[in-house]
Amino acid sequence: MSRFFSEKYAALVPYVPGEQPRDTGILKLNTNESPFPPSALAVEKAAAAAAGTRLYSDTDCTELRRNLARVLDVDADQLICSNGSDEVLNYAFMAFCDSGCPAVFPDVTYGFYPVFADVNLVPYRTVPLTDDLTVDVSDYFYVGGTVFIANPNAPTGIALSPGDIEEILRRNPDNVVVVDEAYVDFGAVSCVPLIKKYDNLLVIQTFSKSRSMAGARLGFGVVCGDIIRDLNTIRFSLNPYNVNSMTMAAGAGALLDEEYTRGNCRAIIAAREYTASRLRELGFTVTDSMANFVFARHPSVGGTELYTRLREKRILVRHFSKPDRIRDYNRITIGTMEQMRVFIRAIESILEELP
Numbered sequence: 001m002s003r004f005f006s007e008k009y010a011a012l013v014p015y016v017p018g019e020q021p022r023d024t025g026i027l028k029l030n031t032n033e034s035p036f037p038p039s040a041l042a043v044e045k046a047a048a049a050a051a052g053t054r055l056y057s058d059t060d061c062t063e064l065r066r067n068l069a070r071v072l073d074v075d076a077d078q079l080i081c082s083n084g085s086d087e088v089l090n091y092a093f094m095a096f097c098d099s100g101c102p103a104v105f106p107d108v109t110y111g112f113y114p115v116f117a118d119v120n121l122v123p124y125r126t127v128p129l130t131d132d133l134t135v136d137v138s139d140y141f142y143v144g145g146t147v148f149i150a151n152p153n154a155p156t157g158i159a160l161s162p163g164d165i166e167e168i169l170r171r172n173p174d175n176v177v178v179v180d181e182a183y184v185d186f187g188a189v190s191c192v193p194l195i196k197k198y199d200n201l202l203v204i205q206t207f208s209k210s211r212s213m214a215g216a217r218l219g220f221g222v223v224c225g226d227i228i229r230d231l232n233t234i235r236f237s238l239n240p241y242n243v244n245s246m247t248m249a250a251g252a253g254a255l256l257d258e259e260y261t262r263g264n265c266r267a268i269i270a271a272r273e274y275t276a277s278r279l280r281e282l283g284f285t286v287t288d289s290m291a292n293f294v295f296a297r298h299p300s301v302g303g304t305e306l307y308t309r310l311r312e313k314r315i316l317v318r319h320f321s322k323p324d325r326i327r328d329y330n331r332i333t334i335g336t337m338e339q340m341r342v343f344i345r346a347i348e349s350i351l352e353e354l355p
């Protein structure tokens with residue numbers, strides 16, 4: 001910290017992203033990226049848009065929102081686009097949390113939530129997951145704050161049903177409930193249709209995972225009612241050009257290729273089921289993941305040790321040392337079936353080498 005850094009951030013601990021190694025010989029299963037390239041239509045439209053960057057980008061994301069509205073079966077004016085879904089999440093912390101209205105989220109969830117609360121100087125409260133690492137919806141009734149639920153949750157991959165989310169919405173009529181659906185395309189059921197019924201719901205999705213566009217930075221929020229105006233007030237107060245022209249065009253193109261996205265998701269789901277069942281056969285406890293990763297621990301190898309042994313075999317997974325009860329788990333991103341066979345072979349040899 002320099003002597004100029006504002007005191008209000010003195011205790012701020014920033015988010016630590018997963019490693020992005022330069023070494024291309026590493027099997028990278030640590031940041032939930034897609035193993036598949038983005039849609040060719042996305043790449044083509046982004047390249048064409050690059051020629052037009054003399055002009056500022058469209059602050060309304062007109063074509064992108066039109067295509068999104070069609071795919072999601074909502075109105076374009078119920079959509080806000082952002083520089084990654086992290087940005088619209090941050091807007092929600094800014095817009096809907098303050099000293100009288102804390103953020104409320106599980107103790108084991110996306111690690112960015114507490115950082116967004118801290119950087120915006122708003123209080124937050126964590127609710128422990130149950131012993132089997134699931135969300136008990138009744139823990140979220142009348143919480144007197146803004147609820148943030150990743151669904152499926154990260155890093156467990158466990159999903160709630162829209163009926164469960166509806167319980168939370170009905171029991172918090174005077175607070176916003178944010179449902180972060182970063183992983184929803186891998187088998188969970190989306191809450192987007194609920195926006196027709198609840199004016200306190202904000203659903204957030206991303207192009208980073210199922211649409212293979214993590215590096216393009218594109219996310220969006222879906223809401224009904226006046227929440228959209230609040231989010232746009234924040235957006236126009238920070239950066240009205242938050243989505244660049246190339247990313248905007250790429251997103252619009254990807255949405256013309258939904259069959260491609262669905263095919264990739266089917267392949268990931270098949271590779272996930274293969275990985276989870278092989279790991280269970282090898283003695284692992286594996287959560288019931290509906291995401292593009294699995295979360296697993298083994299009774300004979302600690303979480304850090306397994307992470308290190310895999311790393312020696314040039315396979316990178318994600319290990320979280322906090323909170324304490326997940327330290328023996330690792331989160332393994334699902335790649336192609338071929339990559340997962342390589343991963344399972346590495347696990348087998350690590351288990352064989354155990355004393």
Ligand SMILES: *Cc1c(COP(=O)(O)O)cnc(C)c1O
Pocket residue numbers: 032083084085086087110150154180182205206207208214217218219
């Ligand atoms: C990956 C992820 C995001 C953010 O993704 P962006 O790349 O910023 O769109 C949001 N929430 C969860 C739970 C995630 O895992």
